[in-house]
Amino acid sequence: xxxxxxxxxxxxxxxxxxxxxxxxxxxxxxxxxxxxxxxxxxxxxxxxxxxxxxxxxxxxxxxxxxxxxxxxxxxxxxxxxxxxxxxxxxxxxxxxxxxxxxxxxxxxxxxxxxxxxxxxxxxxxxxxxxxxxxxxxxxxxxxxxxxxxxxxxxxxxxxxxxxxxxxxxxxxxxxxxxxxxxxxxxxxxxxxxxxxxxxxxxxxxxxxxxxxxxxxxxxxxxxxxxxxxxxxxxxxxxxxxxxxxxxxxxxxxxxxxxxxxxxxxxxxxxxxxxxxxxxxxxxxxxxxxxxxxxxxxxx
Amino acid sequence: xxxxxxxxxxxxxxxxxxxxxxxxxxxxxxxxxxxxxxxxxxxxxxxxxxxxxxxxxxxxxxxxxxxxxxxxxxxxxxxxxxxxxxxxxxxxxxxxxxxxxxxxxxxxxxxxxxxxxxxxxxxxxxxxxxxxxxxxxxxxxxxxxxxxxxxxxxxxxxxxxxxxxxxxxxxxxxxxxxxxxxxxxxxxxxxxxxxxxxxxxxxxxxxxxxxxxxxxxxxxxxxxxxxxxxxxxxxxxxxxxxxxxx
Numbered sequence: 157x158x159x160x161x162x163x164x165x166x167x168x169x170x171x172x173x174x175x176x177x178x179x180x181x182x183x184x185x186x187x188x189x190x191x192x193x194x195x196x197x198x199x200x201x202x203x204x205x206x207x208x209x210x211x212x213x214x215x216x217x218x219x220x221x222x223x224x225x226x227x228x229x230x231x232x233x234x235x236x237x238x239x240x241x242x243x244x245x246x247x248x249x250x251x252x253x254x255x256x257x258x259x260x261x262x263x264x265x266x267x268x269x270x271x272x273x274x275x276x277x278x279x280x281x282x283x284x285x286x287x288x289x290x291x292x293x294x295x296x297x298x299x300x301x302x303x304x305x306x307x308x309x310x311x312x313x314x315x316x317x318x319x320x321x322x323x324x325x326x327x328x329x330x331x332x333x334x335x336x337x338x339x340x341x342x343x344x345x346x347x348x349x350x351x352x353x354x355x356x357x358x359x360x361x362x363x364x365x366x367x368x369x370x371x372x373x374x375x376x377x378x379x380x381x382x383x384x385x386x387x388x389x390x391x392x393x394x395x396x397x398x399x400x401x402x403x404x405x406x407x408x409x410x411x412x413x414x415x416x417x418x419x420x421x422x423x424x425x426x427x428x429x430x431x432x433x434x435x436x437x438x439x440x441x442x443x444x445x446x447x448x449x450x451x452x453x454x455x
Numbered sequence: 456x457x458x459x460x461x462x463x464x465x466x467x468x469x470x471x472x473x474x475x476x477x478x479x480x481x482x483x484x485x486x487x488x489x490x491x492x493x494x495x496x497x498x499x500x501x502x503x504x505x506x507x508x509x510x511x512x513x514x515x516x517x518x519x520x521x522x523x524x525x526x527x528x529x530x531x532x533x534x535x536x537x538x539x540x541x542x543x544x545x546x547x548x549x550x551x552x553x554x555x556x557x558x559x560x561x562x563x564x565x566x567x568x569x570x571x572x573x574x575x576x577x578x579x580x581x582x583x584x585x586x587x588x589x590x591x592x593x594x595x596x597x598x599x600x601x602x603x604x605x606x607x608x609x610x611x612x613x614x615x616x617x618x619x620x621x622x623x624x625x626x627x628x629x630x631x632x633x634x635x636x637x638x639x640x641x642x643x644x645x646x647x648x649x650x651x652x653x654x655x656x657x658x659x660x661x662x663x664x665x666x667x668x669x670x671x672x673x674x675x676x677x678x679x680x681x682x683x684x685x686x687x688x689x690x691x692x693x694x695x696x697x698x699x700x701x
Contacts, residue, residue, distance in 0.1 A: 177666035181687065184456055185543075185664075197666075205682070208701065212661040212669035214503050219661055223668045226682065369499050397499060420662040421494060421504055423543060424458055 158192065158444070160389050160412050161337025162312035163274040165192035165247055167430040168444065169402070172393050172416030173198055173251035173276065173316070174223065178237040179244070182419075186427040193247035195414060196237070198278050200252070201259045203229040209360015213349045218368025218395070219417055220347050222361035225253050225281055230266050238270060247273035249314065253281060257304045260291075265308040275311050277302060277336075280318030280343035281365070292318035292343070295330035306335035314391060316340035319374055328382040340391040340414070341382060342375045367417040369395045376408045383409025383449060397422065399432040406444065407451040456546055456664075457483055463538045464516065469596045472523045473564065474532050475510070478540060481517035485509055486549025487572035488636075488655050488691040491519070492663040494541035495530040505531065506660050506686070508568035508636070509545060510597075517542065520567035520596065546663060547690050550653050552576065554632045558652075559585045559605065560645070562622055562637025563594070568655060569636055570597055570604075577604035584608070584631065588622025588641075591615045623648065633694060645694055652694050658685040673698040 158165045170193045171182075178196050179188055188194060206226025213220045228236070233250075241248045250272050254260035264275055279301060280292035291297045302315055315331045317324065319342040328339055344365025351358040375394025383390055392410030396402050397418040405413045415426055437443055461478035469475050492504040505527045511518040521528055534540060550572055557576055559569045566587050576583045585605035589595045592615035601607045608625050609617030618625060622637070623644045633652030635645055642654045658670040665687025674683045674696045683689065 174668075175662070175666060181665040185458065197668075206668065206671065210659055211671070212659055212667065214501055214661075217499055218502055221661065221667065221669060226668050226671060368502050417502075417661070417667075418499075420664075420667065421499070421502060423664065 158412055160312065160391060161274070161314060163193070163247065163249065163314075163338075165412060167192040167433070168406075168412035169426055169429045169433075170195050170249065170391070170412065170414045171419070171426060172414035173278065174221075175416040175419050178233070179241055179246075180237070182423065183244075186424055188244050188246050190427040190430060191246060192412060192430075193249050193273060194241065195249040195251055195276055196233075197227055198225045198251045198253040198281065199227055199230050199233045199263060200225065200254060201230055201263050203227065203232065207361040210358055211360065213358050213364065215347065215349060215366065215368070216370060218366055218370035219420075220349055220359060220364035220366055221344070222359045222364035224361060227253075230263050234266065234270060238272070242271050249274045249276050251276045251278050251316070253278045257301050260301050261304045261308045264305045267311065268309060272311065274314055275305070275309060276314040276316055276340055277305055278316050278343070280316050280320075289318055289320065292327070293321050295326055298327060299330045299334045302331050302334035302336055312337045314338040314340050316343055318343050319371075319378055319394075320346050324378045325381055325385050328386050332386050332388050336388060338389045338391055339382065339386065340393060342371070342378055342394045345371055345374065367395065369397055371395045372401060372404075376404050379405060379410050380408040380452060384452060397425070399429055399436060402429065402433070403436070403447065406447045407449070409449045409452055411448055456544060458541065458543045460539050461517065461542050463534045463536050463540060465536060466532070466534055469520065470594055473594070473596055474521055474523065476519045476521070476531065476534065478517045478519070478542065480515060481512055481542070482515050483545060485512055485545040487575055488549030488568055489545035489547050490690060491517070491542045491544030491546060493519070493531065495527045501527050501530075503527075503661055504543065504663060506663050508655070508690075509571060510567035511571040511574065522564040543663070547686055548688070550634050550655070550691050552579065552581070554581075556582045556631050557584070558626065558628065558631040558633050559583060560622055560626070560633055560635040560637070560641070561585070562588045562641045563590065565635075565637030565641070565655070565657075566597060569634065570600055572634055573601055573604040584628075586610070586622050586625040588637070589616070626650070635694070639699065642694070642697070643699065650694060653691050654694050655691045656685050656689055656697065658690075660686050662686070673701040
């Protein structure tokens, strides 16, 4: 069993929020039970319509998205998706989003006593103006929203950080001090693609969040830096496409990892990773605990 | 839906820039109108799979007809017999069959998925009219195949094959249920004409399985606006149901 800030997972591999919906689509092609946990698409207090226009664009070794956190709202999640997920006996981590401190706190409150395993506070979505990244790029605002949610919940509270900051360590420390039980890093990096035929930005939202292998070295670097400074566990995410990639994240200091846009190309990746890790550990005659943070100890 | 590793049995350039790829081992039933997500490179460049509509399946041989457009389809066009290609599918909901007569209307690279449909309808004893539109004679594809299953009529913009003009000008019987695939302009014309039936949409996609919400559109159902995913809830929608430009 792996313990991420009080959340017990049977393996360290999870879906990344926004890349696995609420599990129902992937359940058609794989056993959801093979995941350590499912991290669901961000949920807000009210339904959000998301952004207009083009929402996705392929980029070198990755993609941009500007979905804008389209989601059906917490009530719909609780009545339509959570009962189904609870039946699957899989740990559910609910990614929550809001436009204000109150909205985050209210969504967190609604998830008390619902059987979910943990909350992942998304203060880092680059595609919504209010909320999302506004909280993720100011340590004072991040502290405020995490403190407010902390008061409403005794569930394990993970906070997903934005890489779009000057000093990731400063953000991580602020969030830890506010009561986070774990940190998820990193969310996407803000980027832009221009359509040279029209001479305009391609995405309806103009900018989008970059994900995929292109951002992996940045994620590894940030985890490495943050892991030296915080006591809470880190969930690594950003460009993982294979066990080798995941091992880098563990060695940088992540205790568990999430897989996101790689699933769009390799939908069964998450069902293979736990077995591949076991084989690797057996072959190397070691255990996951010995690998976590290895690169820091070796340097 | 299943993730297959299929073997290329043939790759043929039908007309300049349009290829027909056949892959063996596609053992799942499909509905005409459904599509597959094709991995074009084994490394992660390009990163995403390519959504391509199913043209036909015969004896577990999957036929895809696609246009060379960007770097993904360029790589796909290089696949040779014996090469392996990863294919996820079939995805989405295809065309529902609801009548004894039907008019199929295809424009350009929207034509291929209608071939499997014509074959299925013909097999069920339906009376099928196929109206196919192309830019010119040089771009016309799959005509002899369609002629096996349907009463075929062709239109080209320059009049080099069939009637000169738009494919929608070939419509004589507005009472037939229409099954369409092609550009948005074709769909809008069908809406203006007031015909009933179904159109199959194309939209920029990332995951292709309904999780990323990259291809969401607004459709009107029972006078209510609904958010739908082209990949998961479509790609086939009733004519007149899509709120364009949303």
